[in-house]
Amino acid sequence: MAEEQDAGVSSRAQRKALSKAKILQRESEREVFRLVGRVLKKPESERSEEEAAALLLHRDTVEELCKRQVRRNVLKRKQEEVFDGVDELKNKVRQLAVAVKQASHLVVYTGAGISTAASIPDYRGPNGVWTQLQKGRAISSSDLSKAEPTLTHMCIKMLHKEKLVKHVVSQNCDGLHLRSSLPRHALSELHGNMFIEVCTSCSPVREYVRLFDVTERTSLHRHGTGRKCSHCGSELRDTIVHFGERGTLEQPLNWRGATEAAKMADVILCLGSSLKVLKKYTNLWCMNRPASKRPKLYIVNLQWTPKDDLAVLKIHGKCDDVMRLLMEELNLQIPAYNRGDDPIFALATPLQLEEVQSHSREVIAPPDDQNDGSDDPEEQKPTSVQGGWFGRGYGKGRQKKKKKVA
Ligand SMILES: [Zn+2]
Secondary structure: OHHHHHHHHHHHHHHHHHHHHHHHHHHHHHHHHHHHHHHHHOOHHHOOHHHHHHHHHOHHHHHHHHHHHHHHHHHHHHHOOOOOOHHHHHHHHHHHHHHHHHOOOEEEEEOHHHOHHHOOOOOOOOOOHHHHHHOOOOOOOOOHHHOOOOHHHHHHHHHHHOOOOOEEEEOOOOOHHHHOOOOHHHEEEOOOOOOEEEEOOOOOOEEEEOOOOOOOOOEOOEOEEEEEOOOOOOEEEEOOOOOOOOOOOOOOOOHHHHHHHHHHOOEEEEEOOOOOOHHHOHHHOOOOOOHHHOOEEEEEOOOOOOOHHHOOEEEOOOHHHHHHHHHHHHOOOOOOOOHHHOOHHHHEOOOOHHHOOOOOOOOOOOOHHHHOOOOOHHHHOOOOOOOOOOOOOOOOOHHHHHHHOO
């Protein structure tokens, strides 16, 4: 009995000694890393004999630190913005134009980079939201509703009208594709639309388009906007899909449209997206097919993307510059954005009187002449969106959707 106890004590002592030795070992390794790191930072000519000897002695550490430096450099390079020269850009756009003309089902994927000309910050560019947050800087989103569709938005709308683009899948929540008059059935706003709030208690889901950013009070997992459905009184919610959330709304997300478009696509054109989020939606890339059967990929982005190696062509240029050249090659006019034609004014549901004070965001102002002669009371009623804008049988397959959405 006493022996057993002794054995217990001695094995406990052994374990203790062992873990102490491990701690000491780790400590001394850290010391070596610090020393070697310090020496490596000095130019070779300034290293003392002792320091040079230390490097020789700790070759493994030197190697490990050099590897880490290489990894850091690669990471840094991936974040840098690269610009193709004038001639190279033209050449590449010419190739893109051929692909656009020959495509039988061209689908466009867009990210924040297409809206930067509208002074909406992109996420990962040098001045992007993500980069600024990484640096601990505050970002303001107050100007988002002042933005208007960019040249790129207008070109995409035109390409769709000309039947060259079949569908647009966007990560942007700024609503600018819709405001460019791109028809809704041709659009999937995968992460929501900041001008749309919905009542999910109504069936089909009832949608309210507003002329202001409805997301003032919403955040991750908190989607209530504080306003109420004028039909059933339930609280409305925004349509935004935050990082770490899973979007299940039929509209504006339109996952079904995005998935069907990707299935039929023979060419995918990615504009101004880092693709870091989009790449995770595997059904957008037909990754279940052999590489030769997948849609051909064309990428326009200033920074590296994780799909670059799979792309037929990577164009390093600003989206507006590339689209301007592309339209020239295709001999197409670039339509100007005209606020008078912005569909959001016709689609918007006016707030009820008691809700006028329910937000403090700037309201998109209709053009001055818009109010004349359009006082039709029918139009002033809250739109119960059955079909039409909301469209396409939300009720059907609602159960299935949750599983389908990646
Ligand atoms: Zn309702």
